[in-house]
Amino acid sequence: xxxxxxxxxxxxxxxxxxxxxxxxxxxxxxxEATYGKQxxxxxxxxxxxxxxxxxxxxxxxxxxxxxxxxxRWYKKHIYSTELPVFLQMSIKKHLAGYWISDVVxxxxxxxxxxxxxxxxxxxxxxxxxxxxxWRAVKAVAKV
Numbered sequence: 497x498x499x500x501x502x503x504x505x506x507x508x509x510x511x512x513x514x515x516x517x518x519x520x521x522x523x524x525x526x527x528e529a530t531y532g533k534q535x536x537x538x539x540x541x542x543x544x545x546x547x548x549x550x551x552x553x554x555x556x557x558x559x560x561x562x563x564x565x566x567x568r569w570y571k572k573h574i575y576s577t578e579l580p581v582f583l584q585m586s587i588k589k590h591l592a593g594y595w596i597s598d599v600v601x602x603x604x605x606x607x608x609x610x611x612x613x614x615x616x617x618x619x620x621x622x623x624x625x626x627x628x629x630w631r632a633v634k635a636v637a638k639v
Contacts (some may be wrong), residue, residue, distance in 0.1 A: 519546050522565030569604030579610060582628050587612065590630075594621065 519527070519539040523546040527537065537550040545568060546561045559570040576584065576596040587596070595612040602609045607626060611633070614621045622633040 519548070520561070520563045520565070523548075523561035524561065526561060526565035526567065527559070567604075569602055571600060571602040574599050574601045576612070579612075580628075583610060583625050586628075586630055587614070587623075593619075615620070 497518055519541055523541070524539075527533075527548055528612075531550065531552065533535075535550050535552065537548045537564065540547045540636065543563070545563060549556065549557065549558045551557070555572055557570055557572045560568040562568060576587075576599050578585075578601075579599060587594075594616045596612055597615045597620075598611075598613040600611045602611070609624055609626045611622065612626045612630075617638070619635060619637045621635045623630045624633050625631065
C-alpha cells in the first residue's frame with residue numbers, strides 16, 4: 497500500500513510542478529457528460545493532458561484526459577471480491593498464507609490492469625495482472 501501511495505504522490509507531484517490551469521474545455525465537457533456537472537473534482541492540467549480526481553459513491557477515482565477530451569485511463573481502489581473470478585481463484589490457489597491489503601484497477605485503451613498488494617507475517621508482495629495471469633512486480637521483507 498505504501499508503494500501505491502508513493503506512486504500516487506509522485507504522479508500528483510509531477511502534475512503539481514507543472515503550471516496548473518483550468519481544465520481544457522473538451523476534457524471538462526467529456527468529464528461532465530460522463531459524471532455530471534455537480535460532481536466535485538480537482539483538476540491539474542498540462543500541455544499533455546488533464547488529471548482529475550473526484551469521488552463517486554464514496555470511492556476516489558483518478559482519471560486522465562487528453563486536451564481533446566478523450567479518456568486516457570482511470571484508476572480506482574477496489575475490493576478483492578471485485579477482481580475477475582479467475583484472478584481471485586489464481587491468487588487463492590498459489591498464494592495461500594497471504595492476505596490482500598490493497599487492490600487497484602487501472603483501465604485505459606490498452607485494457608484493464610489490476611495491481612494487488614499481498615502481505616504475510618514476513619513480507620509483502622506486489623503483483624499485477626493484465627489478462628488472466630499474475631506477474632510479480634516487487635517483494636519486500638518486513639523488518
